[in-house]
Amino acid sequence: MSEVVSDPLGLSPEQREIQAVCREFAEREIRPVAAEVDEADTQTPLELFHKAASLGLTSFMLPEEVGGGGMTDCLTGCIVQEELCWGCAGIGNLITSGGFFAEPVVELGTDEQKRRWLEPIAGERPPLTALATTEPGSGSDAASIQTTATRSEGGYRLRGQKTWISNGGLAELYVVFATVEPGSRSRGITAFVVEKGDPGVSFGEPMKKMGQRAIVNAEMFLEDAELAEDRRLGDEGQGFYGLMRTFDRSRVTLGASATGIARAALEYAVEYGKTREQFGKPIAEHQAVAFRLADMATRVDAARLLVHRAARRLDAGEAVPAEAAMAKLYASEAAMWCTWAAVQTLGGWGYSREYPVEKWMRDAKLEEIEEGTSDIQRLIISRHLLT
Numbered sequence: 001m002s003e004v005v006s007d008p009l010g011l012s013p014e015q016r017e018i019q020a021v022c023r024e025f026a027e028r029e030i031r032p033v034a035a036e037v038d039e040a041d042t043q044t045p046l047e048l049f050h051k052a053a054s055l056g057l058t059s060f061m062l063p064e065e066v067g068g069g070g071m072t073d074c075l076t077g078c079i080v081q082e083e084l085c086w087g088c089a090g091i092g093n094l095i096t097s098g099g100f101f102a103e104p105v106v107e108l109g110t111d112e113q114k115r116r117w118l119e120p121i122a123g124e125r126p127p128l129t130a131l132a133t134t135e136p137g138s139g140s141d142a143a144s145i146q147t148t149a150t151r152s153e154g155g156y157r158l159r160g161q162k163t164w165i166s167n168g169g170l171a172e173l174y175v176v177f178a179t180v181e182p183g184s185r186s187r188g189i190t191a192f193v194v195e196k197g198d199p200g201v202s203f204g205e206p207m208k209k210m211g212q213r214a215i216v217n218a219e220m221f222l223e224d225a226e227l228a229e230d231r232r233l234g235d236e237g238q239g240f241y242g243l244m245r246t247f248d249r250s251r252v253t254l255g256a257s258a259t260g261i262a263r264a265a266l267e268y269a270v271e272y273g274k275t276r277e278q279f280g281k282p283i284a285e286h287q288a289v290a291f292r293l294a295d296m297a298t299r300v301d302a303a304r305l306l307v308h309r310a311a312r313r314l315d316a317g318e319a320v321p322a323e324a325a326m327a328k329l330y331a332s333e334a335a336m337w338c339t340w341a342a343v344q345t346l347g348g349w350g351y352s353r354e355y356p357v358e359k360w361m362r363d364a365k366l367e368e369i370e371e372g373t374s375d376i377q378r379l380i381i382s383r384h385l386l387t
């Protein structure tokens, strides 16, 4: 693809540099193992994660004060995410998963808490981390969580169950959301840092899933897990605000991840279309195929433009829940559509596991679900329109 496509609005020299590093890493390190990791299922490629860490790709987004790369802007996060997820969405999202944990720590934590939990992530052998809000009875309605945090002698006692936790069981550190005031919805929600080895904390078996299999997902059980007072992030009741701030940003970077998948599908379909011949000419010379490629390219560009717009406005300090929702909604649906279109363009071979496009289609589906389904993004956008 041309530079115009990958750089619609102008990037700084530093952003171009990290984009080039990520592009090369995705090409050389991620693409060659993506199918194998997918087939292996639930075998997180930790070596690759640590290799990415040695290049600063797991910590570029952390503040310099804790040893991170200091590229804390959302736009850089999007550039990294698109390139890595072009290689493989599961592996790309694994590499940047520290950002999902770090966001509420940065937003709500004290300087001491930031040093304590972010310095290890910025280190040479970073631990895996996770964010746990979803529960068996609480998904889209994040304010309805039932996990409780009750005051105890030394701090808090957490009781409840989380589900679908990315890196669950493998991660050393978790931001867990619990309520100190059951029944009060968002008012009582409070964030805590839970360590894997804390008494009362255990995990289920890795969950079997459709795509993005480089990341393990598991249930998390909190059975009277005792936490010291200093594990609480922010004040009691500030957790929901911290979660929404995290989503405002992570939904935009998730849109970038989806754009990476869509771009991978487009590039593959274009090359295939130019070489596969039917009825005496390359299939891309049949107008139905050529037009489908044109639609794919248009969606990839539109997705990136929405993602970059939301990122730039966030970086300018604006609250942009509707723009973030639009970016995630459009980009994830573009990824789903473009991967479908790539499968269609390859015909029977698109359906074969020998080619990567069916995996990309499975990977793309998750982008429409996690961190708020497409319905929830539409809810946010329509509320913005109607209030």
Ligand SMILES: Cc1cc2nc3c(=O)[nH]c(=O)nc-3n(C[C@H](O)[C@H](O)[C@H](O)COP(=O)(O)OP(=O)(O)OC[C@H]3O[C@@H](n4cnc5c(N)ncnc54)[C@H](O)[C@@H]3O)c2cc1C
Pocket: 130, 131, 132, 133, 134, 138, 139, 140, 141, 163, 164, 165, 166, 167, 209, 217, 366, 369, 370, 371, 372, 373, 374, 375, 376, 379
């Ligand atoms: C692979 C994977 C990784 C994940 N990683 C994490 C993680 O690391 N941490 C974490 O906390 N969670 C994680 N999740 C959970 C994810 O965020 C939830 O699955 C998602 O928010 C949807 O919740 P749900 O699955 O309970 O669906 P539900 O909320 O039960 O929704 C079911 C359907 O109803 C629709 N719906 C619900 N409410 C409305 C409404 N008001 N209007 C219109 N339609 C509605 C939804 O759009 C959906 O189609 C992960 C999920 C998956 C699959």
